[in-house]
Amino acid sequence: DAGVIQSPRHEVTEMGQEVTLRCKPISGHNSLFWYRQTMMRGLELLIYFNNNVPIDDSGMPEDRFSAKMPNASFSTLKIQPSEPRDSAVYFCASSTSESYEQYFGPGTRLTVT
Amino acid sequence: GDSVTQMEGPVTLSEEAFLTINCTYTATGYPSLFWYVQYPGEGLQLLLKATKADDKGSNKGFEATYRKETTSFHLEKGSVQVSDSAVYFCALRDFQGAQKLVFGQGTRLTINP
Numbered sequence: 001d002a003g004v005i006q007s008p009r010h011e012v013t014e015m016g017q018e019v020t021l022r023c024k025p026i027s028g029h030n031s032l033f034w035y036r037q038t039m040m041r042g043l044e045l046l047i048y049f050n051n052n053v054p055i056d057d058s059g060m061p062e063d064r065f066s067a068k069m070p071n072a073s074f075s076t077l078k079i080q081p082s083e084p085r086d087s088a089v090y091f092c093a094s095s096t097s098e099s100y101e102q103y104f105g106p107g108t109r110l111t112v113t
Numbered sequence: 114g115d116s117v118t119q120m121e122g123p124v125t126l127s128e129e130a131f132l133t134i135n136c137t138y139t140a141t142g143y144p145s146l147f148w149y150v151q152y153p154g155e156g157l158q159l160l161l162k163a164t165k166a167d168d169k170g171s172n173k174g175f176e177a178t179y180r181k182e183t184t185s186f187h188l189e190k191g192s193v194q195v196s197d198s199a200v201y202f203c204a205l206r207d208f209q210g211a212q213k214l215v216f217g218q219g220t221r222l223t224i225n226p
Binding site for chain 1: 145147154155156157158159162164202206212213214216217218219
C-alpha cells in the first residue's frame with residue numbers, strides 16, 4: 001500500500017527561480033497538510049486542506065508561497081521567487097477526518113543558492 | 114494559543130538505559146496528545162497517542178500517560194536500543210476538532226552501543 005508520495009526528493013535551485021513541490025496523499029484520505037522543517041524553526045505547519053479546500057493558511061510565510069489542491073489525489077506547493085532562506089525540508093502529510101493520525105511523506109529537501 | 118514544550122536535546126544515552134523525554138502543553142479544553150518519531154532521512158510517523166486524561170499510550174516499548182493535572186505527556190522507555198536513535202516530537206490536537214497538530218520543537222535522541 002503506497003504511502004504519501006512527494007516529488008522531487010531533492011531540489012537545488014538558484015535564488016529567484018520558481019520551485020514547485022508535489023504531493024500525492026494516501027488514497028481515501030481527505031485532509032492534506034504541508035509542513036516546513038528547519039534547524040532554526042523546527043516543524044512548522046504552512047497550510048492544510050480538507051476535502052480539497054484550504055482551511056488554514058496562516059502558516060504560509062508570505063505571498064511568495066502558494067498551495068493548491070486541484071483534486072483529492074494531488075497537491076502542489078509553489079515558491080516564486082525562491083530565496084536562500086526558503087532552504088528547508090518540506091513535508092506533506094495526509095489523514096482522514098475520523099483519524100487523529102497524520103501520515104507523512106519522505107519530504108523534499110530544498111536548497112536555494 | 115495552544116503550545117507544546119519539550120525538553121531540549123540532544124539526549125545521549127547508552128544502550129539499555131532508561132529514557133524520559135519531558136513534554137508539557139498549554140491548551141484550552143482537553144486536547145488529544147501524541148508522540149511522533151522521525152528516523153534519519155524519513156518523515157514523521159506516529160509512535161503513540163492518548164485522547165483523554167489518564168490514558169496511557171504505548172508502542173514499541175515506549176509509554177506516555179496523559180496527565181491533566183500537570184499538563185504533561187512525558188515519553189518513557191525502560192531499556193533503549195541503538196535503533197531508537199531518532200528525533201521525537203510531542204504534539205497536541207485541539208479538542209474542538211480542528212485537524213491540525215501543534216508540534217513541540219523535537220528532541221534528538223542518540224543511543225550509543
